[in-house]
Amino acid sequence: MKIAIKNGHVIDPANGIDAQQDLFIAEGKVVALGQPPTGFSADETIDARQQIVCPGFVDLRAHLREPGEEHKGTIASETRAAARGGITTLCCPPNTHPIIDTPAVAELVQRHAETAGHARVAPLGALTQKLEGSAITEMHALKMAGCVGMSNAMQPVGNTLVLRRAMEYAATYNITVFIHAEDAALANNGCVHEGAVGSRLGLLGIPTAAETVAVAATLALVEETGAQVHFSMVSSQRALQKISRARYDGLPVSCDVSAHHLHLTEIDLLGFNSLCHVRPPLRTQRDMEGLRKGVADGQIAAICSDHQPHEADAKLAPFGATEPGISALETLLPLSLRLVDHGIFSMTQMVSSLTHQPATILGIKAGRLSIGDLADICIFDPERYWTLDHHSMVSRGHNTPFFNWEMKGEVTRTLLGGKTVYER
Amino acid sequence: MKKRNRLQLDEQGRLKHFLTIEGLNRQLLIDILDTAESLTSISEQSIKKVPLLRGKTIVNLFFEASTRTRTTFELAAKRLSADVLNINIQASATAKGETLLDTLRNLEAMHCDMFVVRHADSGAAHFIAQHAAPHISVINAGDGQHAHxxxxxxxxxxxxxxxxxxxxxxxxxxxxxxxxxxxxxxxxxxxxxxxxxxxxxxxxxxxxxxxxxxxxxxxxxxxxxxxxxxxxxxxxxxxxxxxxxxxxxxxxxxxxxxxxxxxxxxxxxxxxxxxxxxxxxxxxxxxxxxxxxxxxxxxxVSHGIAVRMAIMAMAMQQRPPETAEGERR
Known part of the structure; x- marks a missing residue:
């Protein structure tokens, strides 16, 4: 199968390409840019006039719910939603049931993704057995089974000695440790940012210090162990400052932010809007602006979806009793594009933070369109307006606060290894 | 702010649900105090009843222990001639795994007119008001650390x-x-x-x-x-x-x-x-x-009865005759 994508504006920041060019695919791989290889005769020609052609997006954090919580979503249903969002590689945290703490579960997740065929899934293995924070996992075996990093998901490793040993062990095999920075004692089972809004609503707060204390402790252990650490979903300006400072000092650390933390603040909780119940919590306007600046100046390497699909009942309860999370795969691109429209960063920077930068963190060959690379490609119309609604949503989870937002920029086609997996 | 206003007040700006003071207005609070004032005398009469809510069914839905608040709500409802149902949920349905919404649907099916709700979660009364049938009024009798x-x-x-x-x-x-x-x-x-x-x-x-x-x-x-x-x-x-x-x-x-x-x-x-x-x-x-x-x-404590009578009557669009339009002080 030979495909020609013609007249599109190709943005491939990894290779410094930002120009109108034709792109040619054969046998699932990129074979040429600009001029076709000699004797190339396309079986299919895609007209990408007025559209952006870029590497398929790499999402550093998406909960797929399988195995164990198939009533919320399955690998098949959620990777199909990913394809609609232009995402071709998803990194899923290990907090499934059973937990991804053995090679068997890691392989099962990848096999189910391959069978479904909508997107690639790169699992994170558990940092500690059963995520209990007491004994480390067989990290080498998990890496061999396809895990792209280790993480203790939402459960902080309370024992700093265990965390230190886990980081040392991971460093032995050049495994990146993904940290959700939250000090459990300070978080104190809170459900919102500890600030003016939470105080008014009488909801238990998670102070900024819950994040900064965990970041500071982890950074101290990075100094000690030299482990490569990636902080998932930074939520406060202060935590970002600490991470940026550590990067300046040369520590091997990076971080990402979720798209919703770049658009929502604690104010959006007024009226007890459980669709905005997320973890880490939405913080202040100042935090949101700090995070936007971090994305613009490159201190935050990637924008992730933090996709967490839920069944309707999970959000139908008093605020504190609802489950946190947003079904977010289908809004990752338009929410990121909105930042381009706001002048926060350029289109090229946006594509970088959705493609090769997250791919680099995962250490995988993705997020770029070099000759010989797998043809994982997203084609989108940056000017097209659309509205998200229940009817058109592909994900099994319809829990999003972005219904009825006017979105600008829509994926028109997604290719996975040269095969069209989504077409509008 | 606007959203909460809409939830608590009807199109004419009259009280529909009483969930929090926020989003209400000074005149409405004064109205409640005046109405309560006119109702205090009832508790001193030998027949302590007015027929303002006759034929209405009020459910005291208490998910948290309370003596004073529940008792004064019950007395207030009875003095307004309403039928009162006390449901103590700690030892009831939700303990068996029923969701709050299911409990609500079941009570609605029994044709109740008002829920007086106490719950340990902040926002519980808002949640119930948002999901209750349109004819039902919700009174917040304390939700988590949010409002009373x-x-x-x-x-x-x-x-x-x-x-x-x-x-x-x-x-x-x-x-x-x-x-x-x-x-x-x-x-x-x-x-x-x-x-x-x-x-x-x-x-x-x-x-x-x-x-x-x-x-x-x-x-x-x-x-x-x-x-x-x-x-x-x-x-x-x-x-x-x-x-x-x-x-x-x-x-x-x-x-x-x-x-x-x-x-x-x-x-x-x-x-x-x-x-x-x-x-x-x-x-x-x-x-x-x-x-x-x-x-x-x-x-x-004794003022609690008159004030709760006033709020219940106003949420059901009933007023004592002596405070009819124009005669309020």
């Missing part, structure tokens, strides 16, 4: 009876403000009714985050905070709400923040002492003060 608006209104009623008006008053609230739904509702009501100097007095561990958002003056020293106050409201030290290490001991708390006759000397001579109850004698308040001449703690 009927308590606040009976406190306002008591203050108005004692002081006549709200302007120029200095009111101090002392104690565990951080965890108190009563304090939150009182602060909103006091400020909506025009009290300019609202003080909260507590150690830093019991002051809510960002108190400036509430428009209050913060004091950490009881003596300093009590200077020249007209009304002092003592809060119960809610031990069951304490998470973590907020206070070293009851003893030190009483030494620093317990209200005694000696400390009360710093307030205005005609100071009024209030407490939403139940009181912990010797923890936040000395018996001498609680039972003393400046205490109106028991009056608060």
């Amino acid at each position: 608006p009927t308590q606040a209104m009976l406190d306002m009623f008591t203050i108005r009876r004692e002081k006549g008006e709200f302007h120029r008053l200095t009111v101090a609230i002392v104690g565990d403000i951080r965890h108190s739904r009563v304090a939150r509702s009182q602060i909103h009501a006091l400020s909506m009714l025009g009290v300019e100097d609202i003080r909260i007095i507590a150690p830093k561990t019991l002051i809510p985050t960002e108190p400036d958002a509430f428009g209050v003056h913060v004091f950490h020293d009881l003596r300093e905070g009590l200077r020249d106050v007209d009304v002092v409201i003592m809060l119960r030290l809610q031990k069951e709400r304490m998470r973590g290490a907020s206070l070293p001991s009851e003893h030190e708390y009483f030494q620093r923040y317990g209200l005694t006759e000696a400390k009360l000397e710093l307030a205005k001579p005609d100071v009024t002492v209030m407490h939403p109850g139940p009181i912990n004698r010797g923890v936040e308040i000395d018996s001498e003060v609680a039972d003393g001449p400046r205490s109106v703690i028991l009056q608060q």
